[in-house]
Every structure is written in structure tokens, then in C-alpha cells.
Amino acid sequence: MDIEKIRKDFPILSRKIKGNDLIYFDNAATSQTPIQVINKISEYYSKYNSNIHRGVHFLSQEATSEYELVREKIKNHFNIAKKKEVIFTSGTTHGINLIASGYSNILQKGDEIIVSNLEHHSNIVPLQMLAEKTSSILKVIPMNLSGDLDLKAYKKLLNNKTKLVFVNHVSNSLGTINPIKEIIKEAHIHDAKVLIDGAQSAPHFKTDLIDLNADFYVTSAHKLCGPTGIGFLYGKEVLLNELPPYQGGGEMISEVTFEKTSYADLPHKFEAGTPNISGVIAFGAALDYLNGIGLKEIENYENELLKYATRKLKEVKGLRIFGEAKNKISVISFNIESIHPYDLGSILDKMGIAVRTGQHCAQPVMDFYQIPGTVRVSFSFYNTKKEIDFLILAINKAIKMLS
């Protein structure tokens, strides 16, 4: 991997922030966009901007085939059995809500839903809403100090009333890689369906959905070097067919009269209205870009960054890392003794370093550690050890200022 060459693909990385070179360590919130993806958005609007699936004209056909080609690319990239099992959404949150909402017609009073203590709020709140609507019960897989889920406790939570299990592949606040293959296998023994939130995992390593045997899977393009406002939902065909449409509108119907409307087949049943066409097409370009580098190469390099930064950060006096699971991605959440994460984040910002501070939309994780929040640095394949060295310098300077 030629990092210097890769960095040149990202125009934003040459920005100066308050006189300093931008150091972007907030990749878990959103990844940066390579010129190839930016150009693809521009190409769409300059060459074949038109509505898809219904036009007879040339532009519409061109846009439709580009759009559908991306469905194929996603199918191949994530190893999905059928193209129609790929539903375009506005992102991870949309996908979770679509499934949670669909099950509000299926769950019965007293049924059980399992989530984990490590979830992002977007994988908690829709299920609380579902539980409230259906009088079902929400149960939580506990975590331990290292930031791993307690699988023994999980197995005890499962029973024949368990209908759904919603778990993230990777924790956004700590970086823990959850053993989802085992989680899925255990759930299936009880005939429960599993949704995997792949927002934090898809950018960092290869996901094989046939091998994992997930029932549903959701992720967002903007974490994968793609644009915001686009993502996809994968669901097994038989399960998606059981669910009612999420939104009504054009595109999702086969016939409409005032007496009755029949719905279109998958995937269109869940894609009402004009979709984010440029977003989908640019998402395809982002997958091409990542595959051009190679996800295995990305994974190896990011692991190297993780190891290096963990070692360097641990040398900082009073620094405590939260979440030291054996299997984790390049995310490090930490605090420094008697310094508020928000103060540290503010000083780092003044030195051009973008980090995330606070609860990371995962308040239950912060409550578990009884802390108001953390500073989170998250690395991507375009980050460098040199940037990590500067981070350490900046942290030491901030400590001097703040103590």
C-alpha cells in the first residue's frame, strides 16, 4: 500500500485547519471521500441525471443500468445470495427502522427482543419503540470491563420467546469486534432472527453475509468512503417478503386503483419514491475504490496503526483506554485523569486534529464505565504513524494547558 499516493486521492486531506495540517481521526463518524467518488457524483449530474426505472429515454436507461449495477456490486462485495435482497436505504438508521417497524405487525405481547449493551442509540431506540408498540420485552446482553459482550449471559437470555436479536458487528464507541457468527448461530437455535448493524465493520474488513448467515444486515456508504444519505439493507428474501412495505409511493407498486393497490416485488417494494440515485452510483464507485486497494491490505494496515497508537497512548501519563477487547478495529476511546474529554477535544481541535468527544451516541456504554464520555480517535487507511506522533505531542501539550 502506497499511503502517500492514496492520500493524494483525498482532496480534503490537504486542507489546513487554523494553520495546521488537518489530521482527521474521526473516521468512525464519517470517512473522507476520494476524488474518484466525488467525480462519479459529478459525472452523474453532468451526463445522465434522470429518473430511473420508468423512463423510455436513453438517459433514464443509462442511469437505471448504472444504479442497478451498484446493487450487483454490493451483492458481490458482501457475498449476498440474490440481488433482490439488497434494498437501498438512506443509511444504517433507516434500515434498522425499516425492519423494526415491519416487525410491529408480527411480534406479539410477551415476545422478546435482544440488543447489546454496546449498541449505538440507533440500534436501541427503534427497538424500544417496537417493544412499546407490541408490548414485547427488550433484553440486554451485558458487557464486561474489556469491552467484550458476555456470551454466556447472552445464551441465557435466549429462549423460545426470543424473536429478534439486534447487534452491531463492531462497537462504535470502543471498537470491539463482536463474535456475530456465534451470536447468529445461537439465535437460530431458538428460531430468532438476527439483524447485524455493520456501520462500523464494513469499512475495516470483509463481510461475508452467506457465511455469517445473518437474517438482516445494514450499513452506510458514508463510512465506506461514499457519500452521505445512502446505505443498504440486506434481508433474506423469505423474511423480507413477510414484512409489509415501510413507505407507500411510486416505484413500490405493481398496480394502483382506488379500491386496492398491489405491491411490487423485492427490492422495489421497499424503495418508494425517487431514490438517491447519485448517492447509489457514487456508493458503487466507493466500493470499487476500496476493492482497488484491497480490504485485506486495509485491515492489516489499520491494525498496524491501532497497535502503534495504543502503545504510544499508553505511554501518556494518566491516560486510560476504554475497551481493550482482543478483537477490535482501529478505534481508541480514552480519557486522561482529571481532564474532561471535551476540554481535551477542544484543544486538539485548535491544533487541527479532528477527534470525537462525548458519549458517541452510546450512553449505556458510558454508564457502564461511569464516565461522562471519552475522547475517541478512529483511524482509516489514509492515516499515518506520523499523524499519530503529532497527536501524542498535541495531547501532551493539552495536558500541560489543562492541568
Place this chain on the structure above:
Amino acid sequence: MNSISKIQKELVEEFSFFEDWMQRYEHMIDLGKSLPLIKEKYKTDDNIIKGCQSKVWMHAELEETKLIFTADSDAIITKGIIAILIRVFSKQHPDEILNADTKFIDQIGLKEHLSPTRANGLVSMIKQIKMYALAYKTQIN
């Protein structure tokens, strides 16, 4: 006695001496260290100002016709921001507080150099100070 507008002018001048925002932050942190601290017994959830990413407690009490503010925060830069506000608004008559404008905040450049969440917190703090002034004004009358 210093009027609100005089103190505001002093603050604007004080901050104009610094060349960059790093130094201004350092100054704010120093100011935070001299913040008149709220008594432990007032550090209750009722006295937390909502809308700040860090915790901020504020208390006000009347000394004759002047309002005295005390406060605290778990974040040190936030403490500096409250210290600036308290320097301006503490030991003032509620009427003066209610009539005061807050242009000095823009003149210092505080808002634009704070993160959006902190700027929101700053607005919440000023709102709270004015609320106290309004509440105590009726007491004086």
C-alpha cells in the same frame, strides 16, 4: 462599582492582546481557576444548566440589591467561559443584567471559536443568568 458595559469593554481589550486562539484558550483556562465556586450544597441536579455537553451548575443569591453568582463545571474550559460571564454579570442589579446586551461575546470572538455545542451551552448560560435576574427583580420590588 463597575458597570456591566465597562467590564465588557475591559474583557474585549484583554482578549485582544492575545495573538492566537491557543493563548486565548490558556487565558480562559486561567480565568476558570478564579471562578467563584458554587457551594457543594447547591450542586444539585436542579441547578444544572441544560444544553451543555459538560456539566454546569449555577447558583444566584441576592445581597441587598445585587445578584451574586457562583458556579462550577466538570470541564475546565467551560469553567473559563462561566468565569467570564460571572465577571460581567455578578454583583450587578437585576435590572442592569436584564438590560445588558451581550455583544461583547461576539467582539471577543468567543462564539466562533467554540464548538457548536459549547456555543449553545454559552447561550443557555446567559439565558439562565437573565432568568435569575428576572426572578430576583420581582423579589426586590
